[in-house]
Amino acid sequence: MPLNEIYNIVYESIDQFNEINERNLEKSPDTVLFGAGGHLESIELVTLIIEIEDNIDDQLDHCISIVSEKAMSQSVSPFQTIETLVNYIQLIITEGDN
Amino acid sequence: MAIEFLLKVMQENKHRTAIVWHDKNYNYQWLLDTTEKMKQGIIDSGVKQGDVVAVEADFSPTAVAALLALIQLKCVFVPLTSAVKEKAQEFIEVGQCEWLAKISATDQIEFPIKLNNTANHPHYQHLRKTEHPGLVLFSSGSTGKSKAAVHDLIGILEKFKVTRNRVTAVTFLLYDHIGGLNTLLYLLSNGGTIVTVPDRSPDAVLSSIDKYQVALLPTSPTFINLVLISEAYKRYDLSTLKTVTYGTEPMPESTLKRFNKLFPEIRLQQTYGLSEIGILRSKSKNSHSLWVKLGGEGFKTRVVDNIFQIKAQSAMLGYLNAPNPFTKDGWFITGDLVEQEGDYFKIIGRKSEIINVGGEKVHPVEIESTLQKLDNIAEVTVYPEANMITGQMVCVKVRLKQEEDKKLFKIRLKKYCKQHLQSYKRPVRIKIDKNQQFSERFKKVRA
Numbered sequence: 428m429p430l431n432e433i434y435n436i437v438y439e440s441i442d443q444f445n446e447i448n449e450r451n452l453e454k455s456p457d458t459v460l461f462g463a464g465g466h467l468e469s470i471e472l473v474t475l476i477i478e479i480e481d482n483i484d485d486q487l488d489h490c491i492s493i494v495s496e497k498a499m500s501q502s503v504s505p506f507q508t509i510e511t512l513v514n515y516i517q518l519i520i521t522e523g524d525n
Numbered sequence: 526m527a528i529e530f531l532l533k534v535m536q537e538n539k540h541r542t543a544i545v546w547h548d549k550n551y552n553y554q555w556l557l558d559t560t561e562k563m564k565q566g567i568i569d570s571g572v573k574q575g576d577v578v579a580v581e582a583d584f585s586p587t588a589v590a591a592l593l594a595l596i597q598l599k600c601v602f603v604p605l606t607s608a609v610k611e612k613a614q615e616f617i618e619v620g621q622c623e624w625l626a627k628i629s630a631t632d633q634i635e636f637p638i639k640l641n642n643t644a645n646h647p648h649y650q651h652l653r654k655t656e657h658p659g660l661v662l663f664s665s666g667s668t669g670k671s672k673a674a675v676h677d678l679i680g681i682l683e684k685f686k687v688t689r690n691r692v693t694a695v696t697f698l699l700y701d702h703i704g705g706l707n708t709l710l711y712l713l714s715n716g717g718t719i720v721t722v723p724d725r726s727p728d729a730v731l732s733s734i735d736k737y738q739v740a741l742l743p744t745s746p747t748f749i750n751l752v753l754i755s756e757a758y759k760r761y762d763l764s765t766l767k768t769v770t771y772g773t774e775p776m777p778e779s780t781l782k783r784f785n786k787l788f789p790e791i792r793l794q795q796t797y798g799l800s801e802i803g804i805l806r807s808k809s810k811n812s813h814s815l816w817v818k819l820g821g822e823g824f825k826t827r828v829v830d831n832i833f834q835i836k837a838q839s840a841m842l843g844y845l846n847a848p849n850p851f852t853k854d855g856w857f858i859t860g861d862l863v864e865q866e867g868d869y870f871k872i873i874g875r876k877s878e879i880i881n882v883g884g885e886k887v888h889p890v891e892i893e894s895t896l897q898k899l900d901n902i903a904e905v906t907v908y909p910e911a912n913m914i915t916g917q918m919v920c921v922k923v924r925l926k927q928e929e930d931k932k933l934f935k936i937r938l939k940k941y942c943k944q945h946l947q948s949y950k951r952p953v954r955i956k957i958d959k960n961q962q963f964s965e966r967f968k969k970v971r972a
Contacts, residue, residue, distance in 0.1 A: 447939045469883055470949050473914050477953045485932075494913050506914075 428487070428520045433513050436486060440478040441509075448474075456510035465507075472506060483516070491519055527658050527679055528596050530686050531714055532557065538716035544586045545720045545737055546632065551586045553716070559587065563594035563634070570636045572600060572624055575653035577644040577661070578637055579603040579617050582628035584696040584721045589709065591626060591634060596678055601644070601652060601659035604701035608965035609663065612671065619673050619846050620661050621646055648675040648842040661845070662703055662800040665966070673845040674800045680839030681706075681803055684823060685714035693718040693765075694741035695733055697725060697748065699966060704772060704796070707804045708743050725967065727757035735761035742769045743796070746776040748967040753783050754903045754926060763788070772796035772804075774968050775872050776815060777894030785813055797872070801850070802837045802857055816869040827856070832876060833863045862888075878971060880907070883915040885949040889971065892919065892950055899941050901926050901934075904962045908971050910954060921952035924962060931957055 438454045445452055452458060452466055452475075459465050461472045476493050484490050498505050498515065505515030535543070539554040572578060578600050582588035595602045603620045605613050617625065621644040624637035652659040658678040663671040694712055696719050698705035712719050720737045722729050731752065733739060749771060752758055769784075769791055776795065784793065793812040797819050798804030806821025820826050823838035834856045843849050851857055862873040873888055880887040889907035896905045904924040909917040925934070935955050942951040964970050 443936065447936065447943055449943070468948070469914050470918075470953075473912055473918050474951070474953050477918075481935075481954075496913070499913055 428517055430513060430517055432487070433483075433516050433520075436482045437479055437509060437513055437516070440475060440482050444471075444475050444478055454509075456508065456513070458509045460508060460512065461506040462504060476506075479512075479516070483520075487520075489520055489523065491516070491523065493519070527599070527682060528593065531593070531682070531710075534714055534716050541716055542718045543713070544589060545718065545733075546584075546586050547721075547723070556586065556590060556593075559590040560593040560597070563587070563590045564597060566634070566636045567591075567594055567598060567600075567626075570624070571639065572598065572637050574599045574656070575601070575649070576624060577601040577603060577620060577622050577642075577649060577659075578624040578626060579605055579620060579622040579640075580626045580628065581605045581613065582700055583607065584700050584705070584709070584719065585628060585632045587632045587634050588628045588700060589713075589719070591628065592709075593713075596658045596682075599656055599658045601649060601661060601675075602678070603661040604706075606699045606701045608699055609701065612663075616663055616671070616673070618642065619663075619671075621649065621845065646675075646845050648845065651842060652677060660706075662701065662706075662841075664800045665964075665968070670846070672800075672847045674841040675843060675845060676803075676841045677839070682710065683839060684821075685710050689715050691715045691717045692740045693720060693737060694743065695720045695722055695730060695739050697722065697730060697742060697744045697967075698773075702966065703798050703800050703804060704743060707798065727752045727755040728760065731757045731761040731763065734763055734766055738765040740765055740767045742766060744769060744771055745773045745967045746771050746780055747774065747963045747969050749784055750777075750780050750897070750904065751963075751967075753780070753787070758787065763791075766791055768792045768794055770794045770796045772798060773966065775874050775890045777890055777897055778815060779894045779897045781813065781815065795872075799835075799857070799859060801841045802835050802859075803839050805835070810869055815871050816866065817871070818868050819870055826870075828863055828865050828870075829858075831862050831864075833859045833861045833870065833872070835859060880909040880917050880919055882917055882919060882949040887919055887950050892921070892946065892952065895945050896921065896923075896938070896942075896952075899938060901929055906962045906969055906971060907952065915949075918953045919950060920954040920956070922956045922958050922962065924958060924960070 441452050441454050460467050505511050535553045535557055542550040543553045543556045544551045580591055583606055603622055621642045623642055623644050625640055626637040627635040660676040660678050662674050720733050720739050722733050795809045795817040796807050805819045805824050808818040810816040825836040827834050836856050860876050862876050864871040874890045878889055892907045893905050903926045906922045908920050910920045912918040
C-alpha cells in the first residue's frame with residue numbers, strides 16, 4: 428500500500444475531524460498528535476482514529492484496528508505525529524495482506 | 526384456599542367479559558367453569574399437590590384457566606412463552622419441571638405429561654411443607670445465564686385482595702413475565718377485562734385498543750417509541766385510553782416528551798418490578814416526569830451507593846440455580862442506579878451498563894434520549910467498545926426511518942452531538958443497521 432494513499436485518507440479524515448469539531452489540526456507529517464506538545468486530548472485522538480479506520484474500510488476495503496496492544500508496545504508511539512501514525516497504518520495493512 | 530377472594534370476585538362478575546381472544550368474548554362464568562374442567566383434567570393426568578408444572582402458552586382463555594387451576598391445586602406454575610422457545614428445554618431442566626402442559630395457538634390444552642425431572646430443590650420442599658402454590662419466573666439473562674426465581678404465590682396474591690378500579694386492559698407484557706402476570710391478576714381481582722392481542726405490533730395493539738375501548742396499556746418505553754415512529758396512532762381511535770404504564774427499562778426523556786405532546790390527555794405512569802421481587806406500587810410525579818414514588822405496602826426501599834435496594838414481604842424464596850442474592854438483613858440489590866429527591870426516585874440505568882470513558886461515566890439512556898431527537902432516527906442503541914486509550918468508548922447503532930447517505934448521516938450526527946453532548950459522551954463509532962433493536966419482550970437489546 429503506497430504511503431501517499433494512506434496520507435490522503437488520513438488528511439481527509441482530519442478535514443472531517445476539523446469540520447465537525449471546529450478544530451484546526453494541521454495536515455502535515457510533523458503535526459504532533461498526542462503526548463508531549465500534542466494537539467489532541469485522548470478522546471479526540473480516539474475520535475480521529477476511528478474516523479481514519481472507517482475511511483480505510485470504506486475506501487480500501489481494509490478493516491483495521493489501529494489502537495491495540497501492538498500499537499501501545501511500539502518503540503515509537505504511532506500516535507506521536509501524523510507521520511508515525513501513517514507509517515504504523517501502512518505496517519498493519521501490509522501485515523494484514525500477508 | 527389461595528384464591529378464594531379471586532373466585533368470589535369472578536362469581537360476582539360472572540356476566541362480565543373476562544377475556545377477549547381472537548375477537549371472541551369469554552365471560553367470568555366461562556372462566557370459572559373452564560377452571561373447574563382444567564382442575565379435573567390436570568388431576569386426571571396424575572399431577573399432585575406440590576408438583577412442578579411447566580405450561581407453554583401465551584395469554585389465552587385456556588391459559589388463564591390453567592393458571593387458576595394450578596394455583597387451586599397448590600402446584601408450582603412455570604409459565605413458558607414463545608419469547609423463550611430456544612431456552613424452553615433449559616428452563617424445564619433448571620426448573621426441575623415434573624410435568625409439561627401445552628396450550629396451542631387454537632387454545633386447546635394438551636394436559637400435563639410426565640417428565641423425567643425430580644423437583645427436590647429446598648425451595649420446592651418449602652412450598653410443599655407450607656402447602657402453598659408456587660411460581661417460577663426466569664430473569665431475562667441479558668448479562669449471562671437466566672436465573673430461575675421461585676415465588677410463594679400466596680405472597681404475590683396478597684396485594685390483590687385490595688379492591689381497585691375495574692378496567693379493560695391489553696395484556697401486552699407476556700404470560701411468563703412478572704409484569705404480564707401482574708396485569709392479569711390485577712384485572713381478575715377487580716372483575717376487569719383482559720384484551721389479548723394477535724401480535725404485539727403497534728397496529729395490532731392500537732387496533733385492539735380502538736375496538737375494545739381499552740383504558741389501560743401496560744407496556745415498555747421501546748414499544749412507546751415504536752408507536753411514535755410507526756405513526757400507528759393516526760389510524761385508530763384511542764380516546765378510551767386513559768393510562769399507559771411503562772417499565773422494564775429506563776424511559777428516554779425525549780420519548781416521554783414526544784408522547785406527552787401527542788397525547789396530553791393520556792396519563793403516563795412509570796412502573797417498577799423485578800422477577801425476584803414482584804411489582805412495587807408506583808406513582809409518577811406527573812405524566813411529564815421521570816421522577817416516581819416507589820414502594821407501597823409490603824415494600825421498603827433504600828439507596829446505597831446510588832443503587833436502589835428493596836426489601837419485600839413477598840420477595841422470591843430464592844433462585845434455583847444461583848446463590849441467595851439478598852443481603853444478610855433481607856435487602857435485594859437491584860443493580861439499578863437511581864437519583865433520589867425526597868420520596869421520589871429517578872431510574873438512571875443499570876450500573877452494569879455504564880460506559881467508562883477515561884474515568885468519565887456515560888449513561889447509555891441519556892445519549893440515546895439525545896440522539897432520538899435527531900431527524901430520521903427510528904431506533905438508537907448506545908453500547909461500549911473497549912479501547913486501549915480511553916478504556917472504553919461510546920459507540921452507537923442506528924436504525925434509520927428512511928435510507929440516507931451513510932457518510933452524510935454520520936457527519937450530521939456528529940455535528941449534532943458536538944452541539945448537544947460533552948466530548949466524552951459523543952459516539953465515536955457509528956453503525957447504521959437495518960435490524961430492529963429490541964427483544965421479543967420489547968426491551969432494548971444492548972449489543
